[in-house]
Every structure is written in C-alpha cells, then in structure tokens.
Amino acid sequence: MRIVLYIWRQPHRDAPGRMVRYEVAKVNPDMSFLEMLDVLNEELMNRGEDPVAFDHDCREGICGSCGFMINGVAHGPLPGTTVCQLHMRHFRDGDVLYLEPWRARAFPVIKDLVVDRSAFDRIIAAGGYISVNTGSAPDGNAILIPKEIAERAMDAAACIGCGACVAACPNASASLFVGAKIAHLGLLPQGQPERYRRALNMVAQMTQEGFGSCTNIGACEAVCPKNIKLEVIARMNRDFLVASWRARREARVEGFG
C-alpha cells in the first residue's frame, strides 16, 4: 500500500521548521509505523537526503522513547498503543498522515520529531522517589501490602514517561505524568513518610518547568498508551491540598515556637 506523509522537518532547536511531503510507495501492512519510517529513511539516505529524526529504542512499547502526533493524535489512532507498536494494517492505501513532534513549551524540539523531555527527569528528581539508602531495607515481607493496593499502585506505576499526555493536552499539562508517580508512591505504605513533601515538591517543579494546568478535559487519559486514569490527577490535587494545608500549619507552629 501507499502512504502519503507530511512530516515536520526542523534541522535543530533554533531553526524554523516546516511540513514536508513524502510518499512511501511499498508499505507492507505487517510493518510497524516506525519500520515504515525506516523504509522512508533508507530511501532518503540513498537519495542523499537527511533522514527523518525520531526517538525510539525498545520498540516494544515500554521504554517510552518514541512518540509523535499522527493526524493530531498522540501515538496515532490505536488506543493503548505506542507508535512503535502501531502497525500499518490499521491504515488504508492512500492515507495521508501528518506527523508532528510533541508540542509544549517544556518540550523544546531538538530535531524533526525529537523533543527534549528532560523536564520529566527534573520533576522526578524533585521528589519522585522514596528516600531509602541501599542496605537499610527491612525484610520484604515485613511490610504487608493488601493485594488491591499493590495492584492500584502498579496501575499508576505503569507510566512509561513518553510525554503523550502533555502532547495531547490542549494546555500542555503534565498532570497525568506527575499524578501517576504521586499516586504510585502515595498508595504504598513505604511512600507515606514523604507523601506530602513529595506532592509539594513535584508540583512546584512541574509549575517551574512551564507545563500548563489541568482543566479536566481527559485528552491525556484518552491517548495514554498505558491507560493511566484521571484518578491519579485527583490524587495529586488532594495530596497537594493537604500538603499545603499542613505546611501552613507547621509554619505557624514554628512561628510560635
């Protein structure tokens, strides 16, 4: 089958970019979307043209490297699927597809479809962990965790940090990503001591990185390849609210002391 692509080409961060038309003539329906781009790139290189840059690594839908917009939808039309796991059999002969990088102030474009998502790493560094030094852990079974809690924590922990939530959100909000980590750690007993500190610090970092705010639209949930639910955002809000309240009270108590 034949696919027509309009791809965002931008040589580097500070250069202007534009949509360029390409055609891939021999697309096999069993190819993955990225394999189709591999074919395009081989053709481009054989013609001496700069291949299209896109991030990808595991190609199994778990590393979170890949991702771009296909006709305005993050990771393309198949729900719960990263673009590396999207196969061409879901498209039709002659389809015209627009490929664009994630768009957000916090995700500057590096080249073509590649963006800089290091803001996510900085948000995790601000508090997305449980502070436990190597060697100081009690026996694994010393902490009993009800199965339901472990399952819910795992639901949230499944986030792959791909950034599709930010890309899909009309406000470029990172709430689903941040909420997922806050929910994962905040649900577990191990995560309780730092629960509110974590919420304050991660939210503050998210604000500083220039992400937008959540307006409860649900576009993030719809494109999330790991089906993370809006519930995690409510959890983040709640923890943040409680944390702010407590921080105030503690500040007041300290003031009197």
Next chain:
Amino acid sequence: MSTAGVSVRGEPAVRFYEAAIGKKIVMAVTGFILFGYVLVHLLGNLQIYLGPEQINAYARFLHSTPLLLWGARVVLLAAVILHITASVQLWLLNRRARPVSYVMEKDPPAGYASRTMLWSGPIIGAFVVFHILHLTTGSVGLPYRELDPYHNMVYGFRIWPVSLSYILAMVLLAMHLYHGLWSMFQTVGVHHPRYTPWLKRLAAAFAIFIGAGNISIPVAVLAGWVRE
C-alpha cells in the same frame, strides 16, 4: 546537557497559589460558592409561581436584613473576582505552555462543555452585569419598580429579545455548571472509579435543574402563564 537537581523554596501559601493546582482549587472553591448562590437564587425566583405577594415579600425580607444582604454581596463579589482572576491567569499559563500549535488539530475527546468553559465564562460574566443592572439597580431603561421583582420580571421578560438573551445565557450557565461541578470535585481530589460517573450524572441533573428552572420564568411570562 546535565539534569540539575532543584531545591524548592518559598512560603507555603505563596507556593500554593503559584502552582496551577492552587489556582484551580481557588476556582473550585469560589465556583462552589457561586453555584450555591445560583441555587438559592433560583429557589427564590421560583416563588414567582406562587404569586406577586409571595415573591415580593421574599424580596422585602432580604432587604430588611442588610447584614445578610451585604454580607452575601461582599462574599459573592470576592468569589467572582477570585474566580475570574484565577481563570485568566490559568488561561494565560496554558497559552504559554503550548506556544506552537499543531498543524493537524484534533478535538479532544471530552464533552462540549469542558471545551467551552473558556468563553462560556466571560459571556456569563457579561450577562451577570446586565442582569444586575436590569433587576437589581434598574438602570438599563427597562421597566423597573423598587422592591417589586414580580413586576420587574413580568415587564422585563415580555420584551422578547430580553427573554431570549436570558434563555441563551442560562443554557451557557448550565453547561458551565455541568463541567464546573464535577470538575471541582476532581480538582480538590475527590475521584473514585465507581462514584465519579454518578457525580457526573448528579452534576448534569443540577445543571439542568438550574438552567431549566431559570429558563421557565421568561418562557412562562412570554406564554402568558405569569402575568400582572
């Protein structure tokens, strides 16, 4: 390109409002106050169906307790100002967060209501100004008699463009309330896979009740069911 660690400083309260979530929570709380007012206001207005004596007595009662009246007005004004300030700030923040838009835009999957908050808000705001000038201060040149809401409504709504604008504003208000109502729960952290769908239904019921209740008055006047 290294990823530097970040330390977090600042007074808690400042930090609270600096964060988008803080602003959202302010919007949720003030929105809830405004919703409460709109509900009470509607219940007051529906007394029109009980005849002029009833509703005018209600108006006189309100005016006879200035502390309650002005207390409510101050709270409402503060809520409106905070609600609008926060929403404008968030709107600016969100615009800055996505400086380049997509060539291919796809509508997000959410309902119509959530995407219209941005312009239903200002229109409702403008309507409220007109509404106060019309029925509270009587300064837009429509028939107005001090402390006689029954007369004011009946004569006001007989003019069909006035009624129409009220009806349209109420449709928008209903949509605004529908998204705002369930969304305020999400914003303050109430979410449950089992109860949230019910919350949404409840929000819809309230929104429809308020919209339909308010719309019924001009319709009743135009149809001649309520008359002098």
Next chain:
Amino acid sequence: MELNARLPSGPIEQRWDRCRFEMKLVAPANRRKYTILVVGTGLAGASASASLGELGYNVRTFCFQDSPRRAHSIAAQGGINAAKNYQNDGDSVFRLFYDTLKGGDFRARESNVYRLAQISLNIIDQCVAQGVPFAREYGGTLANRSFGGALVSRTFYARGQTGQQLLLGAYQAMMRQVAAGRVTLFPRTEMLDLIVVDGRARGIVTRNLVTGEITAHLGDAVVLASGGYGNVFYLATYAKGSNCTAIWRSYKRGAGFANPCFTQIHPTCIPVTGDYQSKLTLMSESLRNDGRIWVPKKPGDKRPPNEIPEEERDYYLERMYPSYGNLAPRDIASRAAKRVCDEGRGVGETGLGVYLDFSDAIRRLGRKVIEERYGNLFEMYQRITGEDPYTVPMRIYPATHYTMGGLWVDYHLMSTIPGLFVAGEANFSDHGANRLGASALMQGLADGYFIIPYTVGDYLAGTKLDKVSEDHPACREAIDNVRCITKRLLSIKGKRTVDSFHRELGRILWEYCGMSRNATGLKTALARIPELREEFWRNVNVLGTNEEFNQCLEKAGRVADFLELAELMCLDALERNESCGGHFREEYQTPDGEALRDDANYAHVAVWEYQGEGRRPLRHTEPLTFEYVLPTVRSYK
C-alpha cells in the same frame, strides 16, 4: 595478560563476607574527592550510581538515551529470582546457587554465583523499600511464580513489567542523588573511548548526541554498565540503541573479552515477517506453562493449523523431553525449534516458525482463565501480528536475547585494566554458558547495589592516583582517536546505508554463529566478516556532519564495532571445541543430539586480548574449579 580473579578462599558461605571485611575503606569525608564515571543507566548503572552517590562519591553518569529511565532493562518481563524461600518449598541460597551454576552448564565461577545467590535476598528487600509494586497475595505478602530451569517458586514479579518497575526504582534512587548534587547526569551522551593513564582507567571520551561535542571526562574509576551486545545479530530482542561500543573500545584499550561466543537464543519470540523487520519481540517464557509447541509431521505442509488433524502434528518437545516437555530450558527449546524448521517442517510464510497452541488449555481451563493469565501477552501478540491467538495458534521462533559473554572481570568486578569496573550484562561473570530466566535482573542489581559500591571503594582506598589533566597525552590521544573515527565515517560517502551492512552482518552471524555452529561455517563467517568490514569502510553512506543531532552517524559507529566484535565471536566459537549451554557445536553432540561438554579441556573461561588492528587476538584462559557442585550432564529428558 594476567588473569588474577582474586577469588577468596575458605568456606563458600563466608567468602563474600570475608572479602568485604578485608577490603580497604575510604573515609566518609574523603569520598567526595573521588570522581567515578558510570556508563549506562540500566539496572546495574542506575543502582551503582545511586549507591555510590549515597556513599558520598562524586558520580558522573552517562547514557545515550534521552532519559536514564529508558535503558533496556526496562523491557524485561518475567521477574527476578531470590532465594527467600517464602513459599516453604525447599529453596535456599545453596539451591539458587546450584540451579544457576547448573543452568549455566558449569562455565561460571562458584564463588561469584554463590555471592549472587546470597545477595538476591537483599535485592528484594531493597526494591520493596523503594516502592517497587511487586505482586502480592491477598494476605499482603509477596507473591512468587515459577520459571524455567527450577523446581521451586522463587521468582518475584510486577505483572509482565518487572524490569520496568525495578529500573524505575533504581532510576528514582539515582534521581534522588541527582537532586542531592552527588550524581551529575549526562543523557544523550555516548561513550566512544576509554582513557587509560599509566595502565589505569582514568576517564572516558564522549560525544554529545545533540551537539556533536566531543569531551573528555576524567575521574578516578570508570564503571561500565552498558549492557549486552546481542544486537550484533541485527534482529534481536534488544532495544535498537543497545550496542557494544563502550565495552568494545575498552577491549581495544586492553580489557580482556571473555567468552564472546556465549549468546542466549530465547525460544519464544514472534517470528520475522519481512526484510523491513527492525527487531524481534519476545513473548514471555511463562506462555510455555500452558501452550503446547508443535509443527506438522509432514515437511512443507501448508494447510492452516486448524485443518491439520491431531495425528499429523508433532509435539516435538513433549516427544523429545518427556519429563520437562514444553518447559525445557531456553537453549534446548531453541535448538529443537531450529531442528524441526531445518527439516522443512517450519510454519508460516517463511517456514521459520513453530506453533504455540493454546487450544488444549482453553478447552481444559476455559478462555477466561487463559485470559487472566496471559491476556496482555495475547493482546501484544495480536497487536503485532494481527492474528487472534485465542483461535489461531501463535507462531514463535527463537531470537537472540542475552549475551553471557562480556568483558572479563575478577571477583571485584574489575576488568584487566585497573580502575575499569564492569557490571551487569556488560561483564561475563555469573551465568556461564546459559542464563536461567529471571536471573539477569538479579545480577544487574546485585552488581550495582551491593558489589560495585564496596569494590570501587577498596580500589580507591588502596591506589595512589595522580591528578590527570585534559592535556595529558593519553587524554589527547583518545580524543583524537574519536575525532578520527568520526571523520573517517563521514568522509566515505559511499553507496550503502549503515543498516544494510548491519543486516548483512546479522544474517552471516545468525547463519554461522547462531543456535548451532560448526567449524566449516565458522570459518566461512571468519572469511566473510572481514570482507564485509572492508566494504563498510569503503562504501558506507553516512550523511550529515558531526556537529549536529545525527542518528546515522551514531549508528555507523556502533555497526563499525559490531563488525569487529562479530569476528571475535566466531573465533571464540571456533576455538571452543565443545558444546555447552548456548554454544552448540554440531561436531560435539551426543547420539540423540544433545550438547556434549568437554570438561577435561574446556572447563575454563576464554579471555581474548586485543593485539592491534589486523592482528589475531591472543586467547588466554582462566581455569574453572568446582568444589561444591560437581559438573554433571544436564538432562531434561
């Protein structure tokens, strides 16, 4: 090349304790004066960075991905072993040690493997404390599942995403140190050379993958945790970026390379469908618990599977290995699949595939139970192949999955270059000639959390290191070397793409140095690989410049190294005149086609020393001695 493994003596249970006690310590206040460079942020690299940072060292960590969280440890599905004996089924440290050593076909060191089994206990505790959401029982205790090659249930798991959750735990611990200022992170940065000063590893040369800037980073010790080299086969279950460059260029600086021919071929992967295929996807080994593997009895039988009657099917694993059946270990199941396909009985369009059939299990247990057990795997299969495994049997075929070989290290995980430590899959240490399922995660974390932090300290405390500056001749030479390679690659401007060379190399290697090898084939490969390499350096087409984000250039450098490593693998396979674990030499097999080990002549680690371009590397050996477990013939019949 001197190979002193520094193995401790004494009873095996006490060796690691004694070794730790004998190690020199660095005073807490002095630790920040030492800089340690860590290359790679998978389980081993991230956990080492986190632990070294916690101790107070000044750590600089590098990864080629855009974020350290994307390292390929993330893709491990099944689980992680630990000898907790929570199931009361007779597990013990000694049993895990025994199973691992036997699973590796007696080609690993007893001391190392025992230490691994001991540390496995601490790993689970550490990960639980970090918030890794392991599967739980209703009572709140940790759940276990069983895995290939063991008769006890000791595998801990987090759905089918154990690797992801363990990696995120290590990544988060490391990010905590980043926030504390102890670890500095360099994402999108690739190590391209090792700086050796006065015989000691003192730094690395990196290329910034966004700007192309080539930089020397100096330090007091270097830890390589850059993963395995299975992508040398082009088609593998590895991430596309996984490469051998860090270890290969260190080998060329003098680090010994051990057992390069020991590669693991995993039996249950989704078969190749076409030339465009870029990678292979693993289907968890757990599927073999309920799926039955078969091929038609008649060669060339092209009927759809559902039309082939029961009596014309060959459930070959059940037939050949009646006691283990479909659960035979990985190397054995893979070879059996190859054998039936070689006989022309393979299925699918390419004839390279066998059926993994769940229809019996669905009949017996009901579709619902199968859905609960394997739902997400079935979904993944359907997403990739477009076929519904509930109604049509899955097609699977073996694919390269892990490399047991790697840089040689001693008991302290130090290579033959002092100051160069190697952790995780990048080293050769613990799995012998075949790795058991759920052991890779265990080894990566054991190395990173619990071994490297001690042994690096011991090295630093016991070594006097002079200050090295960036204009040291060794440093300048390494930078020049990297610039020179880059320039050369960019100046060829030939006709063939990098991938086309890589694909061809993969085909040669798969054919002659894959699941089974023989001397003639290996000699053919040894003739063809240098030809291909010569053509590469004459005719490869690398577009663009160094001073930009250039994925083509990145790939070219990696493939150039694969083209050299492939030759060493074939050489090693040719020299090892026995069959063991994943290394199956057709000349050395029992009458019924099983691997025939030669303990008299090959109970050793083969360690290769680089001798310069165009010269044959030297083969050294480190003898393996067995005091606690005597080598026996592995039988799964």
